[in-house]
Amino acid sequence: MSTTNEQPDTDTDGVRRIYDPVADTPLRYRRDPPEAHPSLDYPPYKSTQLRHPKEPLVYLPHTVTEITGPQLDRTLALKETDHDLTVQAQGEPIGERIIVSGHVYDTEGKPLRDTLVEIWQANAAGRYDHRWDRWAAPLDPNFHGAGRCLTDSEGRYEFTTIKPGPYPWGNHYNAWRPAHIHFSLLGRAFTQRLVTQMYFPGDPFFPYDPIFNSVRDERARERMISTFNIHQTRPNWAQAFNWDIYLRGPASTPFEEAF
Numbered sequence: 550m551s552t553t554n555e556q557p558d559t560d561t562d563g564v565r566r567i568y569d570p571v572a573d574t575p576l577r578y579r580r581d582p583p584e585a586h587p588s589l590d591y592p593p594y595k596s597t598q599l600r601h602p603k604e605p606l607v608y609l610p611h612t613v614t615e616i617t618g619p620q621l622d623r624t625l626a627l628k629e630t631d632h633d634l635t636v637q638a639q640g641e642p643i644g645e646r647i648i649v650s651g652h653v654y655d656t657e658g659k660p661l662r663d664t665l666v667e668i669w670q671a672n673a674a675g676r677y678d679h680r681w682d683r684w685a686a687p688l689d690p691n692f693h694g695a696g697r698c699l700t701d702s703e704g705r706y707e708f709t710t711i712k713p714g715p716y717p718w719g720n721h722y723n724a725w726r727p728a729h730i731h732f733s734l735l736g737r738a739f740t741q742r743l744v745t746q747m748y749f750p751g752d753p754f755f756p757y758d759p760i761f762n763s764v765r766d767e768r769a770r771e772r773m774i775s776t777f778n779i780h781q782t783r784p785n786w787a788q789a790f791n792w793d794i795y796l797r798g799p800a801s802t803p804f805e806e807a808f
């Protein structure tokens with residue numbers, strides 16, 4: 550079945566179909582294995598000790614409320630500059646310009662179009678433009694660190710931004726977060742809501758970061774790391790990193806709080 554008059558429902562390889570919000574809404578979503586997502590209580594990540602549930606979770610049945618969700622489209626009032634964090638202020642931000650792009654897929658590898666992708670991040674010095682962030686790194690008046698876009702008809706998103714710096718966070722002695730970008734996706738159903746972090750390849754802080762390592766499955770951790778793509782760099786302008794996001798299923802991107 551085709552979702553629009555012009556849009557074929559398969560790629561040239563005949564494998565992936567464009568998501569149809571009616572025909573493809575399942576009756577329920579399969580729950581992912583627990584090791585694919587961070588533990589709610591992970592003692593090395595200190596604040597989880599205070600905020601994790603003390604009792605076993607009670608899994609409620611999926612009803613229409615959970616299997617349907619926000620139906621966003623191009624009428625959402627996105628600004629031209631929302632996906633380019635380097636042009637949102639008067640001047641040029643400081644740091645390494647990067648293009649971060651990828652596809653958003655559903656459980657069965659179907660690209661999800663019109664999915665709202667939101668990001669927030671620290672600046673090149675590792676500092677957030679937020680009143681609670683007071684560590685001794687400079688703010689950049691030309692970088693606020695927030696962006697959003699909708700995926701296109703092939704489920705693709707793209708941001709232009711500045712590579713964030715690592716920052717100390719006080720969890721334990723000399724604790725530093727690896728450089729990362731926070732992502733939020735709404736998906737097609739409220740059970741697909743995803744909040745997670747994208748990392749950069751080869752970061753030396755990976756072995757020391759309890760947030761990264763709270764995802765116990767090594768292959769699941771690797772799914773949080775972007776890949777450098779020389780072919781998508783913009784010569785004399787920007788580096789490029791790819792990161793595909795799977796909202797559910799065996800290749801699911803780890804959620805910060807799975808449910």
Ligand SMILES: [Fe+2]
Pocket residue numbers: 671726729731
């Ligand atoms: Fe962060």
